[in-house]
Amino acid sequence: MILLDIEGTTTPIAFVTETLFPYARTHLTTFLEREGGSSEVVGTIERLRREFEADDEARGQIRGWSVIAYAEWLMDRDRKSAALKDLQGRIWQDGYRNGSLAGQVFEDAARALARWHAAGVPVAIYSSGSVLAQQWLFRTCEGGDLTPLIRWHFDTAVGGKRDPASYTRIADMTGVAAAKITFVSDIVAELDAARAAGLRTVLSVRPGNARQPPHDHRIVTSFDEIELPSA
Ligand SMILES: [Mg+2]
16 A cells, blocks of 8 residues: 655645645635535634634734634644644635636656556555545646545544554554555655554655655655555
């Protein structure tokens, strides 16, 4: 099995930082005006409110509860918030649906997904973006709908990407032995965690990726270089 990170691995980091994040920020208010009453979004807002109530720093800086003020405050700080990720995923879904957004996947990554699928090698995605956001990204990219080539999607509901236990959980949930999983990511700390859980690891080097500390993980600049793992 192949386990893939998205940002900096299947997809340019710039798509996330220069397209997706600004889109969510720009459309936050109109999205909430239109969809804020739907039961799913009400649940997300309620989770954000609970996070806000437990967030002393935010409560010290924002006067009173406002979903928009708190969401913007979290985005300004690039805070890891499950509820914010959920809200961003819903705003992106809207954009993908109406054609304002289209997913970006490196050509060699799309080609590899097809190659692995044809060879019967299952593929899973593990990204900090919500599963909903992941699915829309792969559904709407230039190479067509790639979601039929992906067996599983995982987000941080299974745990953080720098925690070995997350990779053990993914192995358990897919029923694939850790030693038979190859994890590809642009972040050495994530690869270290995966290796600690017994996975094979590959560092993805793409234009715009952050410099990584010294390491001994295998390096690829294209998925063409990733050979099929033996069964
Ligand atoms: Mg990444």
